[in-house]
Structure formats: structure tokens, C-alpha cells
Amino acid sequence: GFLIYINPKLGLIVLLPLPIAVIFSLYLGNRVEKIYEKVRDALTKMNIHMQEVLTGIHVVQIFDMEKIVIDKFKKFSRDFRDNFYKSQVTNVVLRQTVNISSYISIFLLVLVGGILTIKGMGTIGTIISFSSYLSYLYGPLGDLSDKFSILQNAISSMVKIDEFLKSNSLEENYEDGNKFEVQGNLALKDVYFAYEEDSDVLKGVNIDIGKGESIAIVGFTGAGKTTIANLIFGFYEPTKGNVLIDGFDLKIACKSHFRKYLGMVLQNVFIFKGTVLDNITLGDEFPLGDAENVCKTLGIYDYIERLPNGLNTELSTEGKNISLGERQLISFARALIHNPRILILDEATSSIDSRTEELIEKGTKILMQGRTSIIIAHRLSTIRNASKIYVLNKGRIVEEGTHEELLERKGLYYEFYKSQYK
Numbered sequence: 001g002f003l004i005y006i007n008p009k010l011g012l013i014v015l016l017p018l019p020i021a022v023i024f025s026l027y028l029g030n031r032v033e034k035i036y037e038k039v040r041d042a043l044t045k046m047n048i049h050m051q052e053v054l055t056g057i058h059v060v061q062i063f064d065m066e067k068i069v070i071d072k073f074k075k076f077s078r079d080f081r082d083n084f085y086k087s088q089v090t091n092v093v094l095r096q097t098v099n100i101s102s103y104i105s106i107f108l109l110v111l112v113g114g115i116l117t118i119k120g121m122g123t124i125g126t127i128i129s130f131s132s133y134l135s136y137l138y139g140p141l142g143d144l145s146d147k148f149s150i151l152q153n154a155i156s157s158m159v160k161i162d163e164f165l166k167s168n169s170l171e172e173n174y175e176d177g178n179k180f181e182v183q184g185n186l187a188l189k190d191v192y193f194a195y196e197e198d199s200d201v202l203k204g205v206n207i208d209i210g211k212g213e214s215i216a217i218v219g220f221t222g223a224g225k226t227t228i229a230n231l232i233f234g235f236y237e238p239t240k241g242n243v244l245i246d247g248f249d250l251k252i253a254c255k256s257h258f259r260k261y262l263g264m265v266l267q268n269v270f271i272f273k274g275t276v277l278d279n280i281t282l283g284d285e286f287p288l289g290d291a292e293n294v295c296k297t298l299g300i301y302d303y304i305e306r307l308p309n310g311l312n313t314e315l316s317t318e319g320k321n322i323s324l325g326e327r328q329l330i331s332f333a334r335a336l337i338h339n340p341r342i343l344i345l346d347e348a349t350s351s352i353d354s355r356t357e358e359l360i361e362k363g364t365k366i367l368m369q370g371r372t373s374i375i376i377a378h379r380l381s382t383i384r385n386a387s388k389i390y391v392l393n394k395g396r397i398v399e400e401g402t403h404e405e406l407l408e409r410k411g412l413y414y415e416f417y418k419s420q421y422k
Contacts, residue, residue: 013112021101028094035087037159042080049076105134179254182261183246184211184341184372186232191241193227201227203395205241214373216383218416219392225376228392229344232374233262245342263340269327271319276304277311279319280333294337298363300329325356332363342372380420389413 053060053069060069117124186209193202202224209215217225230236231243234255243250245258271279280291291311295301307313307322319327335343345364367373375383383389384403391399391406391413399411406413 013108015105017101017104017108021097024097025094028090028097032087032090032094035083035090038083039080039087040159042076042083046073046076046080049073102134106131179257180246180248182258182341185209185244185246186342186372186374187242187244188228188231189242189244191228191231191238191243193224193231193236193238200239201395202231202238205392205395205397207390207397209372209374211372212370213388214368214375214386216375216377216386216389217392218377218380218383218389218413223392224395225392226346229264229346229374229376232342232344233259233264260338261341262344263335263338263342264344264346265328265331265335266346269319269331271315271317271322271327271330273317274315275309275311276307276313276315276330279315279330280311280337282334282338284338286337290337291333294333297366298329298332298336298359299366300333300359300363303329303359304333323356328356328360329363332360332367336363336367340371342374343368344374344376346376380417391416 049069049072053073060066113126113130117126186207188205188207191202191205192200194200205224205228207215207217207228217228219225227236231238232250234243234250234253237251245253248258250258272282277288277291280286280294288311292301295304295311303326304310307326315321319330375386377383380403387402388400389403389406390397391411393412399406399409399413401409407417
């Protein structure tokens with residue numbers, strides 16, 4: 001505006017390249033945003049692939065998959081390289097658009113300003129003033145174009161982080177109405193669930209468990225058994241139907257609150273770096289005597305004491321310095337010391353030796369006393385005494401009843417039983 005005020009004709013001519021540069025920069029800006037999104041996606045895929053390969057390196061080596069994983073990495077790497085190259089080229093063009101625009105403005109200033117000065121319609125002072133103000137105008141624009149690429153990269157990263165936080169939200173609803181003391185009644189009402197659209201893992205599942213009751217869910221691998229456990233813990237929400245604890249829908253419950261009343265024993269037990277005691281208490285301040293009593297109650301105290309330093313034995317990350325069976329025993333003690341109202345045992349005895357299994361079977365009976373218990377397993381020896389057994393097949397409950405009732409029907413459960421006790 002000041003340049004036009006000094007000399008309207010010269011000001012309009014000199015500033016003519018500016019709107020063209022702005023329009024072109026906006027166009028490039030939209031392209032940069034899309035390209036950076038592709039860069040971030042390509043980098044994410046490449047990192048995930050590397051993590052999977054490093055985690056499963058023994059599988060890669062055993063099945064001679066080196067060439068396959070290398071070729072796959074090269075593909076992800078090429079995608080990242082190509083999109084990153086496009087982003088850098090676009091950034092250079094964006095920066096040079098501002099530079100070229102400033103050069104054209106200076107050229108027009110010298111050309112038109114010189115002509116106007118010769119004709120007596122301008123002065124050398126006007127040209128010098130214009131030159132100074134043009135540097136003030138285009139300098140910040142050039143800096144802005146440089147920062148634009150950094151901003152787009154940051155926005156792309158922020159979007160990814162935001163998606164992650166929304167899909168794995170740590171923010172819980174702490175309203176009073178959504179906190180309740182869990183008694184142990186549990187129900188799944190017409191529950192459907194799909195990890196991917198149009199591919200239901202669970203289809204119309206109905207399960208009703210009373211306080212203190214023990215039930216079992218059996219089925220082939222991939223039938224949806226573990227998915228049910230994940231829904232009960234609120235790790236996922238049903239795509240249709242409801243999961244109710246004591247009549248409260250988990251969709252509106254405070255997850256961090258009701259999970260205090262839940263316990264779970266997994267086949268693949270995660271062990272943190274620290275002592276056995278640390279891994280039993282999980283940071284909660286239980287007296288040492290409580291941990292010892294829990295181990296004695298489960299009948300595993302002598303077993304724990306045979307470790308180098310008993311409860312104070314240092315464990316490595318993921319418990320690599322102890323056996324699978326010992327990890328299972330720790331997970332049972334971990335569940336019992338936290339005294340859950342609802343207990344889920346997911347394939348809890350399928351990765352242990354017979355001696356450890358005997359210890360755990362004895363401890364399981366103690367662990368389940370007075371608690372609503374759900375046993376998820378392939379092996380029928382662990383579930384014969386359940387008050388009700390649900391047979392899951394391809395996401396649907398196809399049979400339910402006691403062990404004896406299901407054998408009499410000679411359905412899918414009967415086939416399971418025959419295959420395991422030939």
C-alpha cells in the first residue's frame with residue numbers, strides 16, 4: 001500500500017508478480033501437504049516392517065525369509081525415497097517461486113522506474129525507496145516459504161499422533177455416574193465385532209454370567225475367544241450390541257476404574273525388567289508378606305524360592321532368564337494378589353510342562369473361588385468343572401451347557417472331546 005501511495009503506476013507494475021506468486025504458492029502448498037502425508041505413511045510402514053522383522057528374526061531365519069523381507073523393505077524404502085524426493089523438489093520450487101517473483105519485481109522496478117525517471121515522472125530516490133521496501137516485503141515471504149515445509153512435516157506428524165491417541169485414548173470418563181463397584185455379574189448382549197469393515201469376528205454373541213459363576217469358552221483357533229476377553233476389558237468396543245458389568249454398559253464406564261476389579265492370566269505373559277516381586281505387585285505397594293502368602297496359597301512358594309534370590313530374583317526384559325512355566329506362575333500370583341472380582345484365564349495352561357501345569361491346576365481352583373471366572377482354552381481338561389461351557393465357532397455361539405450335557409448332544413464339543421481323548 002505504501003509503494004502505491006508513493007507512486008501508484010510504478011507500485012502496481014512492480015507488485016504485479018506478487019499475487020501470481022501467492023496463488024502459485026497456495027497451489028504448491030496443497031501439493032506439499034499431500035506429499036508429506038505420503039512421506040509419513042511410507043516411513044511408518046518401513047518402521048513397522050523393520051520392527052516386525054527384528055522381533056521375529058528367528059522365524060525369518062528358520063524359514064529362509066531373508067530375501068522376502070529384504071525385497072519388502074526395499075519396496076517400502078523406495079516409496080519413502082520417492083515421496084521424500086517429491087517433497088524436497090516441491091519445497092525448492094516453492095522457495096524459488098518467491099525468489100523469481102522478487103527478481104521480476106526488481107527487474108520491473110529498474111525498467112519501468114528508469115523510463116518514468118527519464119520522462120520526469122519519477123526520481124532516483126523513488127527507485128531506491130521501492131528497492132528497500134521490496135526487500136522488506138519479499139524477505140519475510142522467502143522465510144515463510146522455508147518454514148512452510150517444516151510446518152507441513154510437523155502437521156503430518158501431529159495428525160498421525162492424534163490418530164494414535166484417539167484410537168488408543170488414555171482419557172477416560174471420570175463422571176461419578178460412570179464409576180461403580182463391580183460385583184461380578186457379566187453379560188454380552190447380541191455382540192458383533194469386526195477388526196475390519198464387513199468382516200465380523202463375533203456375530204450375535206450372547207453370554208450371561210452370574211456373580212461368582214465360572215464359565216468356559218472353547219473353539220478352534222480364530223473363533224473369536226480372545227476377542228471376547230478384549231471386549232470385556234474395554235480394549236475394543238462392539239460394533240453392535242453391549243457388554244454389561246452389573247448392568248452398566250462398558251461404553252459409558254470409566255475404564256481405568258472398572259479394570260481395577262478385573263484380572264487376566266495370558267498364555268504369553270509379559271515380564272517387566274525388575275524383581276519377581278515387582279512383577280507380582282506391578283508397582284502397587286503390597287507388603288512382602290502378602291506376596292509370600294499369595295505364593296503359598298497357590299502352592300508355588302517353594303517353586304519361587306528355588307529361584308536364585310526367591311522373590312528378589314532379578315528378571316530381564318520379557319523374562320528371558322526364566323522359563324515359560326515360571327512366567328505363568330508369576331502371572332497367577334500377579335492376578336491373585338490384586339484380588340479381582342472378575343477373572344479371565346486365556347489359554348492359561350497351554351505353554352507349560354506337566355509339572356508346572358499340575359501346580360497351576362491346583363492354584364487355578366483357589367484363584368477362581370468366589371470370583372466370576374471365564375476360562376478360554378482349547379484343552380478341555382481345564383474346563384470340565386465349569387458351570388457352563390460356551391462353544392464358539394466362526395464367531396457364533398453354537399452350543400452351550402455343562403460338560404455332560406454337551407457330550408450327550410454329540411455336537412461340536414463332542415468332536416473336540418473325541419479328538420483330545422482318543
